[in-house]
Amino acid sequence: MxxxxxxxxxxxxxxxxxxxxxxxxxxxxxxxxxxxxxxxxxxxxxxxxxxxxxxxxxxxxxxxxxxxxxxxxxxxxxxxxxxxxxxxxxxxxxxxxxxxxxxxxxxxxxxxxxxxNPIYTLKRIFHFPSSFISWMGFKPSIIFSRLFNAFSWIVTYLLGVYSQEIKYLISTLIHK
Incomplete structure (x- = not known):
């Protein structure tokens, strides 16, 4: 936090x-x-x-x-x-x-x-994933951008929460 x-x-x-x-x-x-x-x-x-x-x-x-x-x-x-x-x-x-x-x-x-207004900054932070896609040259629709932003931040959160389990899974896959 x-x-x-x-x-x-x-x-x-x-x-x-x-x-x-x-x-x-x-x-x-x-x-x-x-x-x-x-x-x-x-x-x-x-x-x-x-x-x-x-x-x-x-x-x-x-x-x-x-x-x-x-x-x-x-x-x-x-x-x-x-x-x-x-x-x-x-x-x-x-x-x-x-x-x-x-x-x-x-x-x-x-x-x-x-x-x-601090809410403006929160909105801009939330739009980072789709802004990156736009920067790469793709022009996603508004609906896709919103879904992609939400999906990206959910995945980011889950990666943070389950980082130890993911590390363990990767290490077991590599060592077998």
Whole structure:
């Protein structure tokens, strides 16, 4: 029981810290995108959309492009930033990515508050066996996952209870 409690506390801290770190990372990216969006203004002219840049535009663009691989990990839309792309397209894509990250921040904050509940950690621990199967590439159904989780934890418990008998059985099979 002592080991389970230590394991539970370690997993609880892991989930809380992981979500906290993700919030920090997303907010850093939001600030970078916000600085970039504030370094220019998009105006409509008779020739089309025109970007009016401020003096810190190039520096902010370089910083956004530097952080773009991290931004892409949280990206849920098809917009992308890059070198050699027209400034207006980069700016519009950055605006969409900014809005996307703001929504992603809301969901991560929700996940963080959910992870503060100890029952969340118990549920995650209970789902370890099916999470391992998913990690290996299989996509089990919800019913199979629940049955497999219950079966795995029952087998784990029984192995702990009957460990001496199992050792004796194996040793007798090997020595015959």
């Amino acid at each position: 002592k080991y389970f409690l230590l394991f539970f506390l370690a997993m609880y801290m892991y989930f809380v810290l992981k979500n906290f770190y993700t919030i920090w990372k997303i907010r850093k990216l939001i600030n970078v995108l916000s600085d970039y969006l504030n370094s220019a203004t998009l105006s409509n002219s008779c020739l089309g959309k025109c970007l009016i840049t401020k003096e810190n535009y190039q520096q902010c663009l370089k910083e956004v492009l530097f952080y773009y691989p991290v931004i892409a990990k949280f990206q849920t839309c098809s917009d992308f930033l890059g070198y050699g792309i027209p400034e207006t397209e980069n700016y519009i894509a950055a605006y969409r990515l900014y809005n996307n990250l703001m929504m992603r921040d809301n969901s991560i904050v929700h996940a963080f508050t959910e992870s503060l």
